[in-house]
Amino acid sequence: QTTLLDNFFNQLETFEANFEQIVKQDNVVVQQSSGTVALKKPTKFYWDYQQPEVMQLVSNGVDFYHYDVALAQVTVRPVDEVAANALSTLLSGEKSVDALFDTQAIGRPAMQSRFADFRGNADVYFLLIPKETDEAALTQSEVIIGLSAENTLNYFYAKDDFGENTFYFSQIKQNQLTNDSLFDFVAPDGVDVFGQ
Amino acid sequence: CASQQKSISQAPTQWQLSGKIAVSTPNTRCQTENCPPSSSQGNLAWIQQNAQFDITLRDPFNRVIMQIKGDTDTLQATAPEQPTITAVPTDFIQQLLNDSAIPAGDIQLTPTDLRYWITGRPAPSSPVTDKQAESFTQNGYQIDAKQWRNTEIGYMPSIIDVKKSGFRLRIIAQRWTR
Numbered sequence: 001q002t003t004l005l006d007n008f009f010n011q012l013e014t015f016e017a018n019f020e021q022i023v024k025q026d027n028v029v030v031q032q033s034s035g036t037v038a039l040k041k042p043t044k045f046y047w048d049y050q051q052p053e054v055m056q057l058v059s060n061g062v063d064f065y066h067y068d069v070a071l072a073q074v075t076v077r078p079v080d081e082v083a084a085n086a087l088s089t090l091l092s093g094e095k096s097v098d099a100l101f102d103t104q105a106i107g108r109p110a111m112q113s114r115f116a117d118f119r120g121n122a123d124v125y126f127l128l129i130p131k132e133t134d135e136a137a138l139t140q141s142e143v144i145i146g147l148s149a150e151n152t153l154n155y156f157y158a159k160d161d162f163g164e165n166t167f168y169f170s171q172i173k174q175n176q177l178t179n180d181s182l183f184d185f186v187a188p189d190g191v192d193v194f195g196q
Numbered sequence: 197c198a199s200q201q202k203s204i205s206q207a208p209t210q211w212q213l214s215g216k217i218a219v220s221t222p223n224t225r226c227q228t229e230n231c232p233p234s235s236s237q238g239n240l241a242w243i244q245q246n247a248q249f250d251i252t253l254r255d256p257f258n259r260v261i262m263q264i265k266g267d268t269d270t271l272q273a274t275a276p277e278q279p280t281i282t283a284v285p286t287d288f289i290q291q292l293l294n295d296s297a298i299p300a301g302d303i304q305l306t307p308t309d310l311r312y313w314i315t316g317r318p319a320p321s322s323p324v325t326d327k328q329a330e331s332f333t334q335n336g337y338q339i340d341a342k343q344w345r346n347t348e349i350g351y352m353p354s355i356i357d358v359k360k361s362g363f364r365l366r367i368i369a370q371r372w373t374r
Contacts, residue, residue: 023257025276031258055256066237066256068216071368075218075235161277162259194218194235194366 005097005126008147009090014177015039015153017169019047022117025163037169042092043079044183058185065185074185074193086128086140086158101128106144121168122146122154148172207317208349213242215370217253222362240367242314249307264288268308305358305365309335314367316341316353336360347372 016038023031035049047057054069064079082088089100097103106127112118128143139160146155152174156167187193220235238261239254249271251264262275271288273281281288285306312319318327318334326333330353331340337360341353352372358365 021257023259025259030254030260033257057256068237068256071216073216073218073237073366073368075220075237077234077236081234162255162261163276165257194220194237194364 005103005128005145008151008153009093009097011175012091012093012153013041013175015091016173016177017153018171020168020170022166023163024166030163038177038182039091040177040180040183042094043088044180045088046182056185058183060183060185063185065187067185067187067191072188072191074187074191076193085160086130086138086143087156089138097128099131100138101130101143103128111144119168121170123149125155206350207312207315210245210374211315211349212244212373213240213314213367213369213371214373215240216366216368218366218368220362220364235364244311247308249311251307264307266307271307305337305360305363309337310358313337313339313341313358314356314369316344316356349374 017036019035019037021031021033022029023033031052033049034051035047037048038046042061043059044061045057045059049055049057056065056067056069058065058067059079059082062079063076064082065074065076067074086100089095090097104127106125108120108125111120111125123146125144125146128145130138130140130143140158141161142157142159144155144157145153148154152169152172154169154172156169158165216237217240218235218237222234238256239258241252241254243250247267249264249266252260253262253264255261260276262273264271264273266272266285269284271283271285273283273288285308309319309321313334316330316339318324318332318339322335324332324334326338330342330344331338333339337358340357340359341355342357343354344351345354349372352369354369356367356369358367
């Protein structure tokens with residue numbers, strides 16, 4: 001499985017999709033969000049949340065911008081303060097899946113019995129448990145990745161100290177993004193970049 | 197304007213606030229010149245009942261990051277998968293910011309002061325200087341309270357900024373209730 005996942009993340013340069021995100025804490029859904037996402041190796045990302053609140057989380061690879069549209073307020077911090085998460089680490093391609101995780105396939109029946117709200121929008125699922133090494137140093141304790149038969153990333157689940165995060169992706173485009181300006185965040189006029 | 201001059205006696209003693217919070221501190225890991233500050237924002241719920249406070253901080257995905265309960269003398273802070281912290285209010289906030297470049301004794305920020313500053317009023321504990329219609333200075337902090345409006349607990353600010361050297365705290369009160 002590791003080779004298959006390594007091959008997937010090695011070939012993945014950019015990723016665009018619609019997403020639905022379900023956040024649980026102590027097994028209770030605390031937020032359901034949706035929007036669009038664009039990712040570019042190694043650490044550029046653009047999460048454009050439309051529901052429940054309009055918010056943008058953007059990284060130009062150096063700084064991470066959190067733009068709360070309703071408040072017309074942006075906070076900024078070095079991206080490495082927020083990038084120690086499994087998805088960013090896998091997408092960055094800096095370390096192999098094998099260096100970071102112990103991996104095993106997980107069947108649909110097992111997914112179905114574990115997740116009451118399982119949707120099965122991917123064809124194959126992999127359970128990744130971070131290795132206890134400094135190199136891993138991830139905030140997540142468990143990750144599940146779902147790939148389609150067409151080799152697209154359809155499902156991503158991560159568990160950490162604060163709870164569980166599940167992403168369902170659709171309208172997926174991989175390695176087709178040409179316009180980089182999406183990641184170069186510029187605060188609109190009248191928006192307060194907090195602290196600057 | 198004059199009607200906004202809030203005397204301490206008008207500060208409500210029991211209130212609930214829900215809104216947003218943003219904190220900015222100097223970027224301690226940046227090696228070059230003119231580094232942007234390191235700031236972050238999340239959601240805030242604050243219940244004040246006389247001297248008792250119950251504060252919940254959530255991340256942008258609405259997950260509880262920390263809950264802080266206490267009064268003037270002591271507080272307890274709990275965070276997922278972390279040991280409970282029991283501390284004197286002044287020391288606790290210093291602990292939270294202890295990796296920032298701000299000199300150790302420089303913060304001296306306590307929920308006891310914040311309890312009043314959030315309502316746009318000075319704390320009764322120490323002298324106030326540089327008093328303006330929507331701002332004042334106390335304990336070395338400049339407090340700006342803007343966008344006042346009528347609420348069920350009286351005339352309250354919507355944006356509260358608390359600043360001192362490289363430290364900046366912003367609270368956006370989206371709702372004031374009893």
